[in-house]
Amino acid sequence: MAYYNIHNKFPAVYESCATRNFYRGRTETIRSLSNESRAFVDSFANGGVFDKGLFLNACEKHIDTAKEAKQGLGVDRHFLALKDAASKNNIEHEFFDSEFFVSSKDWMLSTSNVSAPFLDRFGFGAVTENGYGLGYLVDEGKIPINITTFKSSDENTSSERMKNEIESMLIVLKNEIHL
Amino acid sequence: MNRWFDKHSLIRIPNGKVGINFEHSFSDGMVWNRMLSDVLRNDNDNDNPLKEFGDSSSSTPTPTPTPTPTPKYSVVEFDTSSSSVQEAILKSNDALQGDCVNCVTEVSERSERVLRKTRIRATTKLKLFSIFDSLASPPAPLKMRLASLGAGVRLFSFRKGRNQDVGRFSGRCCANELPNGVLQHPQ
Numbered sequence: 213m214a215y216y217n218i219h220n221k222f223p224a225v226y227e228s229c230a231t232r233n234f235y236r237g238r239t240e241t242i243r244s245l246s247n248e249s250r251a252f253v254d255s256f257a258n259g260g261v262f263d264k265g266l267f268l269n270a271c272e273k274h275i276d277t278a279k280e281a282k283q284g285l286g287v288d289r290h291f292l293a294l295k296d297a298a299s300k301n302n303i304e305h306e307f308f309d310s311e312f313f314v315s316s317k318d319w320m321l322s323t324s325n326v327s328a329p330f331l332d333r334f335g336f337g338a339v340t341e342n343g344y345g346l347g348y349l350v351d352e353g354k355i356p357i358n359i360t361t362f363k364s365s366d367e368n369t370s371s372e373r374m375k376n377e378i379e380s381m382l383i384v385l386k387n388e389i390h391l
Numbered sequence: 392m393n394r395w396f397d398k399h400s401l402i403r404i405p406n407g408k409v410g411i412n413f414e415h416s417f418s419d420g421m422v423w424n425r426m427l428s429d430v431l432r433n434d435n436d437n438d439n440p441l442k443e444f445g446d447s448s449s450s451t452p453t454p455t456p457t458p459t460p461t462p463k464y465s466v467v468e469f470d471t472s473s474s475s476v477q478e479a480i481l482k483s484n485d486a487l488q489g490d491c492v493n494c495v496t497e498v499s500e501r502s503e504r505v506l507r508k509t510r511i512r513a514t515t516k517l518k519l520f521s522i523f524d525s526l527a528s529p530p531a532p533l534k535m536r537l538a539s540l541g542a543g544v545r546l547f548s549f550r551k552g553r554n555q556d557v558g559r560f561s562g563r564c565c566a567n568e569l570p571n572g573v574l575q576h577p578q
Contacts, residue, residue: 326424328428330427336415
């Protein structure tokens with residue numbers, strides 16, 4: 213929602229998911245942008261009414277996606293393995309070079325949560341030139357968010373604007389669903 | 392900013408606050424989180440090898456260890472960015488036909504920092520060949536992803552150390568300014 217309010221478009225959204233349950237497991241991608249989350253944003257953007265049902269649908273979808281990723285049922289690492297195997301065997305496939313595939317991995321919003329009682333801050337750099345890096349912790353009574361962007365971005369990304377939009381949305385959520 | 396962004400750094404400032412700036416292709420945030428947890432384990436825990444340095448306050452979090460399966464082969468560490476490493480390994484192809492332990496040792500002697508652990512069983516020969524193949528044809532450099540941890544951590548040598556944020560970033564993220572790395576990381 214915050215990104216849409218700034219750029220008026222939907223980005224590919226990355227959320228990291230640890231796959232440490234697996235031997236040598238590292239991460240899988242939780243693709244946060246879903247039909248459900250888009251329906252909520254479409255409904256609420258441009259002065260629309262906050263639809264609690266659409267919001268909760270989006271949350272449930274996100275939880276399901278996160279659970280699948282944690283179980284190794286995401287798609288991104290499988291594609292990575294296929295692409296790597298193809299590359300090592302000198303196999304080319306138009307899918308890996310297609311605009312659809314490439315743009316779906318151009319993570320305009322890359323998010324990650326590493327919470328621990330002893331951490332005050334956590335953050336990382338934006339992973340694309342025109343993207344945002346959002347590292348956050350969920351603590352009792354506060355959610356510190358570290359926002360990073362490139363000054364050289366040609367899409368006018370702004371950590372300050374992102375901060376304001378996130379803050380506004382959190383206030384909306386607080387009022388609408390009584391957090 | 393006085394930081395290495397292609398290496399891991401423990402950052403300490405005079406008031407006892409510490410943070411970690413780490414290169415993300417090597418490891419994920421949860422790994423460092425686990426390491427810090429282990430450092431900060433309660434010194435009443437007899438299993439804690441660092442207990443003599445630990446913080447005895449009850450607020451120190453005690454993490455739950457995650458069981459780690461026994462590796463089927465030894466970990467091989469190498470610096471793939473070094474052409475001398477690749478050259479040394481290619482020259483050792485003949486030696487690889489023989490005993491694995493010896494040949495790995497030979498590679499290690501020829502090239503610094505190539506293989507630090509040499510206890511590799513003969514059954515892993517195929518695995519090694521696979522690794523060497525990939526070294527002979529290193530993958531194209533990928534943009535590294537950076538991460539920084541600003542940690543409100545009390546280092547074990549700082550009892551009752553105070554907290555202050557040290558997680559800061561330069562005005563421009565440095566992903567495009569790194570030297571060409573060849574580490575592969577699933578973003």
